[in-house]
Amino acid sequence: MAYSHKHEVLNKANPLTDLTAPALTVLLAPLLGRVVKSLSRKHPAIFERLGPHTKTGYIIDPTNLPFALFLQPDPERPVLRAVARRALPAHEALIRGSFDTLFELIDADADGDAVFFSRDLIIEGNTEAVVSLRNALDDVDGSIAADTADLFGPPGRLALGFLRSRADARSQRSST
Amino acid sequence: MTLAELVCPAGTPAALRTAVDAGADTVYCGFRNATNARNFPGLNFSTDELATAVAYAHAKGSKVLLALNTYPPAGQVDLWREAADTGARIGVDAFIVADMGVARYIATKYPEIRLHLSVQAAASSPEAIRYYCESFGVKRVVLPRILTIPEIRRIAQEIPCEIETFIFGNHGLMVEGRCSLTNYVTGxxxxxxxxxxxxxxxxxxxxxxxxxxxxxxxxxxxxxxxxxxxxxxxxxxxxxxxxxxxxxxxAFEEPVSLNLARLLPELIDAGVHAFKIEGRQRSKSYVRNVVSAFRNAVDDIRAGREANIAGLLQLTEGGRETQGAFETKKWR
Structure with missing residues (x-):
């Protein structure tokens, strides 16, 4: 899949996104807060690998969702919240790709360098912060996606299975 | 002598476990400092992590090589000596070194531990390799990626140590250990x-x-x-x-990855003892896919079957692969 101009298009005015994003960011706040706190407790070694970047603000932008995410991996007070794409908070680094690409990365099913080479992943801002985050998350046994799914019990695992099936189907299509 | 030992990269403890579980005979890794040539943020091992990793690998029958393959600045050798002392205490199976001072320190203090000569030493002639073998007891040389298979065959006949060659990953062809391009720009x-x-x-x-x-x-x-x-x-x-x-x-090199999957039988026949996969900076996903693919390929070759490796192109730099100098010196 080529980068092409699709990411640009998504950053332009989208009435539906503009209307739904504020509501979604509020609705998702407790869920995302629970996720980041749980992951922080379960994987404290991540913070050591982040070194000086525990105070860094990251934007993670799944281009085909109506909102982006703001992450500050502070071990004392980790932050993960949905933010409107048209009003991003101050940040030092940005990671942008389709939801599928970002899902495969946190499910340990895709290689960060490979999706960068293929232009499916866009990096902006502080490259060292992005590399540190990538390496820190990659040192987690299993996958961040699976840990997140487990938090929500059977519905979470069902959703994970569905997303993994989609990823497998994409992988088979791209290899044929 | 083991036939076609598979030497695999690990940038993190999780990657090391992934490599071992995927069938690595040997895993190479480094500490979180300037003693190894993949000193990237968030990567590499603490002392405790390496100790745990070595125990994991050994329990599963795999070896661990510690890369100490950078050159200490003059008068600043303590970091490298401490890393060697720590590696010896933990029980790594070999050190990968480039610097003669580091090689001498280990050869003198830990003569029972194997020394491998890093590609960073850029030893590409029988004379150079023999010097390291005779002076420091080097047991294996990692050859630079500039030699054809006939040249490797001739070298194998003239040196008293094992040969390891890269088979997949970054295709670096500068005179390794001598490249200063980054220095000019970043300091x-x-x-x-x-x-x-x-x-x-x-x-x-x-x-x-x-x-x-x-x-x-x-x-x-x-x-x-x-x-x-x-x-x-x-x-x-x-x-x-x-x-x-x-x-x-x-002007210098192109964004392309080395992939010698189709040349494995010829490399074995030429006298190559170990196959190295590059990529300590890559993810668990890369390690799992590449190590599994080459594990199957090597097992097929050992069993007398034709190896079939496909599906690694998506992991290559620039989406392209080459056999580089191993096939011909006219690859560009």
Whole structure:
């Protein structure tokens, strides 16, 4: 899949996104807060690998969702919240790709360098912060996606299975 | 002698476990400092992590090699000596070294531990390799990626140690251990600080037409069009304009990965003892896929079957692969 101009298009005015994003960011706040706190407790070694970047603000932008995410991996007070794409908070680094690409990365099913080479992943801002985050998350046994799914019990695992099936189907299509 | 030992990369403890579980005979890794040539942020092992990792690997029958393959600046050898002492205490199976002073320290203090000569030593002639064997008891040489298979065969007949060759991953062809391109731009040394194109000096600038420029310390070293595959932001793989090539061209090397899957039987026949997969900076996903593929290939060859490796192209730099000098010195 080529980068092409699709990411640009998504950053332009989208009435539906503009209307739904504020509501979604509020609705998702407790869920995302629970996720980041749980992951922080379960994987404290991540913070050591982040070194000086525990105070860094990251934007993670799944281009085909109506909102982006703001992450500050502070071990004392980790932050993960949905933010409107048209009003991003101050940040030092940005990671942008389709939801599928970002899902495969946190499910340990895709290689960060490979999706960068293929232009499916866009990096902006502080490259060292992005590399540190990538390496820190990659040192987690299993996958961040699976840990997140487990938090929500059977519905979470069902959703994970569905997303993994989609990823497998994409992988088979791209290899044929 | 083991036939076709598979030597696999691990940038993190999780990657090491992944490599071992995927069938690595041997895993190589390094500490979180300048003593190894993949000194990237968030990567590598603490002392405790290495101890745990070595125990895990040994319990599953795999070996662990500790890369101490950078060059200590004059008068600053303590970091390398301490790393060697720690590795010996933990029980690594061999050290991968490039610097003669580091080699001498280990050969003198820990003669029972194997020494492997890193590709960073750029030893590519029988004379050079024999010198390291005779002076420091080196048991294996990692050959630079500049030799054809007939040349490797001739070298194998003239040296008293094992040969390891890269078979997959980064295709670095500068005189390894001597490249100073990064130093000129960033002030940090690939060979002494252990990092080529430090991430802190790299910036990707997105342009209005969807292109991305990769910059190192403010210098644009490549520009990828909207639908063009990208490569690593290293000067040796940058694209430059010159009077005779005003459109811009890869003056040194191209963004392409080495893949010798089809040459494995010939390499074994030429006397290669171990196959090295590059990529300590890559993910668990890369390690799992590449190690599994080559594990199956090597097992097929050992069993007298034809090896079939496919599906690794998506992991290559620039989406392209080459057999480089191993096939012919006219690869460019």
């Amino acid at each position: 940090l040394s690939t060979n002494m600080d252990g990092v080529c194109s430090p991430a802190a000096d790299v910036e990707y600038r997105r342009e209005g037409d969807g292109a991305v420029s990769s910059c190192l310390s403010g210098y644009v070293i490549d520009r990828f069009g909207p639908d063009e595959m990208a490569g690593y932001p290293t000067i040796c793989k940058g694209r430059y304009q010159a009077p005779h090539r005003p459109e811009g061209y890869y």
